[in-house]
Every structure is written in structure tokens, then in C-alpha cells.
Amino acid sequence: MTPVRVVIGLCLVAPFVAMLWVGSYAKTDPAFIGIPFFYWYQMLWVIISTILTVLAHRLWQHDQRARATRKDGAAR
Template identity: 55%
Template sequence: MSNESARPRPPVVTPTRIVCAVLLAAPFVALLWVSSYARTTPEFLGIPFFYWYQLAWVVVSAVFTGIAYVLFKREEARRR
């Protein structure tokens, strides 16, 4: 083993990693801003906005996490 391969690589900030960070931070920020969805209207199938908005973010978060995972793995594969 050479000494080169044992050294850890410095962290790299790339546009792909920035996109991944935004995708992962968006649900966190959207749900922390409670005043934006603390209301009952509009209703969806009789469910107040407050509840279905949060439930919708569960699905959106899963999609965003999957996209971030795929983007990050592709970039890591290209770097090697």
C-alpha cells in the first residue's frame, strides 16, 4: 500500500453536493416554518390543511432523499 491511498481526501464542495444539501434541507425548513401552514383551510377530502400539508411532506421528503442519494452516489462513482 502506498502512502497516497492511506491519506483521507479533503472534502469537496461541488454543485451536485449543494443540490443534495438543498434537497435534504427543504423539508426541514418547510416544516419548521409552522406559521405558514397553521390553518385549517384549504381542506383536502375533509382533512384540514395543517394535517395534510405535513403528511404530504412525508412523501416529498422520501422522494427528495432518494434523489439526493442517487445524485451523491453517481458523483462518488465518477470521482473514483
């Protein structure tokens, strides 16, 4: 397993860990513009999850291109 694939895995697992660890965000304070912490924390993770998924996808594409290049170079 390459370091890039480890980073991809971490990008995809982080949102699950953050959301499954309910005790870390099951509170009302600090409120943000009147919205309790419990809700805005979860909505923030929607945005963070999107960014991490896009990052993982781009890293995956880069890794696949690099593997194809190495494979083509070795075949010659």
C-alpha cells in the same frame, strides 16, 4: 463544493425548513377531502421528503462514482 453536492444539501434541508416554518401551514383551510390543511400539508411533506432523500442518495452515488473514475484516471 460541487454543484451536485449543493443540490444534495438542498434536497436534505428543504423538508426541515418546510416543517420548521409552522406559520406557513398553521391553518385549517384549504381542506382536502375533509382533512384540514395543517394535517395534509405535513403528510404531503412525508412523501416529498422521501422523494428528495432518494434523489439525494442517487446524486451522492453518482458523484462518488464520478470521483472514483476521475481518481482512477488521474492515478494512471
